[in-house]
Amino acid sequence: MKPRLRFAPSPTGQLHLGGARTALSNYLYAKKNGGQFLVRIEDTDLERSKKEHIDQICDSLQWLGLNWDEELVYQSKRGESYNNSLEDLLSSGKAYRCFASKEELEQIRKETGSYHYSGLWRNKSDNDINAELEKKTPFTIRLRSPNNGHTVFNDMIYGNISISNSEIDDFIIARSDGSPVYNFTNVIDDQNMNITHVVRGEDHISNTPKQILIYKAFSWEPPIFAHLPMILGEDKKRLSKRHGATGVQSYRDEGFQPESLLNYLALLGWNPGTEEEIMGLDQLVSKFDISKVQKKAAVFDQKKLNWISSQHLALQNDQDILDRIRLISTEWGIKEDNSFCLCVINIMKTRSRSLVDLIEQAGYFFNDPSSFNENDVQKTWKEDSQVILEEVIQMLGNIDDWTANELGLILKKYMENNGYGFGKVMKPVRLGLCGNLQGPSLFDIMELLGKEVVISRLNYIIKEF
RNA sequence: GGCCCGUUCGUCUAGUGGUUAGGACUCCAGGUUUUCAUCCUGGCAACAGGAGUUCGAUUCUCCUACGGGCUACCA
Numbered sequence: 108m109k110p111r112l113r114f115a116p117s118p119t120g121q122l123h124l125g126g127a128r129t130a131l132s133n134y135l136y137a138k139k140n141g142g143q144f145l146v147r148i149e150d151t152d153l154e155r156s157k158k159e160h161i162d163q164i165c166d167s168l169q170w171l172g173l174n175w176d177e178e179l180v181y182q183s184k185r186g187e188s189y190n191n192s193l194e195d196l197l198s199s200g201k202a203y204r205c206f207a208s209k210e211e212l213e214q215i216r217k218e219t220g221s222y223h224y225s226g227l228w229r230n231k232s233d234n235d236i237n238a239e240l241e242k243k244t245p246f247t248i249r250l251r252s253p254n255n256g257h258t259v260f261n262d263m264i265y266g267n268i269s270i271s272n273s274e275i276d277d278f279i280i281a282r283s284d285g286s287p288v289y290n291f292t293n294v295i296d297d298q299n300m301n302i303t304h305v306v307r308g309e310d311h312i313s314n315t316p317k318q319i320l321i322y323k324a325f326s327w328e329p330p331i332f333a334h335l336p337m338i339l340g341e342d343k344k345r346l347s348k349r350h351g352a353t354g355v356q357s358y359r360d361e362g363f364q365p366e367s368l369l370n371y372l373a374l375l376g377w378n379p380g381t382e383e384e385i386m387g388l389d390q391l392v393s394k395f396d397i398s399k400v401q402k403k404a405a406v407f408d409q410k411k412l413n414w415i416s417s418q419h420l421a422l423q424n425d426q427d428i429l430d431r432i433r434l435i436s437t438e439w440g441i442k443e444d445n446s447f448c449l450c451v452i453n454i455m456k457t458r459s460r461s462l463v464d465l466i467e468q469a470g471y472f473f474n475d476p477s478s479f480n481e482n483d484v485q486k487t488w489k490e491d492s493q494v495i496l497e498e499v500i501q502m503l504g505n506i507d508d509w510t511a512n513e514l515g516l517i518l519k520k521y522m523e524n525n526g527y528g529f530g531k532v533m534k535p536v537r538l539g540l541c542g543n544l545q546g547p548s549l550f551d552i553m554e555l556l557g558k559e560v561v562i563s564r565l566n567y568i569i570k571e572f
Numbered sequence: 573g574g575c576c577c578g579u580u581c582g583u584c585u586a587g588u589g590g591u592u593a594g595g596a597c598u599c600c601a602g603g604u605u606u607u608c609a610u611c612c613u614g615g616c617a618a619c620a621g622g623a624g625u626u627c628g629a630u631u632c633u634c635c636u637a638c639g640g641g642c643u644a645c646c647a
Binding site: 115116117119149151152154155209212220221222223245247265268269270271274275276278279281282283284286288289290292293308309310311312313314316334336337339341343344345371374375376377378380382384401402403404405406407408410411412413414415417421457458459468483522528529530531532533534537543544545546547548549 | 573574575576577578579582583584585586594595596597598605606607608609610611639640641642643644645646647
């Protein structure tokens, strides 16, 4: 049987890094084994679930390239199914009604000091139950869970996990308003969707035995489980909003590309067994092995993400990068020829860590510098700079073959003839053209900018100082 | 408190009953570069602690410590 996996986010916020990693792991396992990847929206918490979050999560998943194979499943539309299942359990005696109020329970907890439900209504007579029913006393539904034995499962990542059934009380599967709880809906839906493998965060390990008990109550075969270790912030605390930008959307806004993000996320807690690190989605699909995923939580390292992103950029085709840039900045370089934009990308891509970074660094290719870096001016602008630049302008005016190569030859000759060091001449030039002292080869920049622009910028800086 | 899970350089990780404990990111130094970045070379840096098993444990077992998760009529 081909595996069927699902990613089941609850739409209480945007897709965050942890969710993206979970979705990715599900996707990779499914695709590697020729199976299906599905998405189920767990929107039963009416208070916190928002339509906009659903849209945003789906949007992020699609942007990442983690496309799902069948229609979305919404838990909010599956109430009838839950009710039927609840009814089944009630009539088979695998679950029972509990008429104890929250206050009553709280009282018992205080007295016994135990967090476990005592089984107060587990064995009440039909008479007692009917009496409460008649009084319309609100009730919850609890699973009649076994008192002895162990519930065990073999986690694809953690291996065998065993928990004594005495640790599991008759937990609630439906609230007093009749709505089913997470552990219950999860099982019903996974069964209904024919899910074969459940891959989710490590925080669900403790839920798993409870869910297995529910499967057993229905005499269903539980799926195979895999629990992914948590992603931590720098302070070793679970990654959350407190750590700043943790949403997929913000990485997208910062110009990180899906391949880079996915590549990094996959490498958190996993490696292909070789020293290869830079991989696209297809490679991840073929190499991913969930059983090799680390059990230990991993700290999210922005610096490594930056590096991976820059590696992807450096390897990426120029036109492809241009297309990606236009996706986030539709007007970028639109006034120039396509070939000009491609040249800019070509010389800037190895020095950028994201699309946004590239755009920001490439500003002077499209606009005259709006200001000159003060520090660089102080370091560079000497008394004779003006004279030198005037001579340079003169020279440049006479050049017909405006290529990086020719410019290099002529300027080098000029410096040689006058006994000028490279920096003495080129730094003021760079300052005039770029506004600061960093960037790719000046001759390349000059060629791309063109004679007119170069001369006009140099004239401008002379007037400025 | 109880239960479950985890612990190799700062971070992500490889690894074996006997290794100079390997790689990557970061950082530092040098080289390349007119500059910056890239790139290349080199360097710093780790088996949580204690018992036990063993000729020998980072590796196997137990304990402790530390960290995390769950313990809800949240998901």
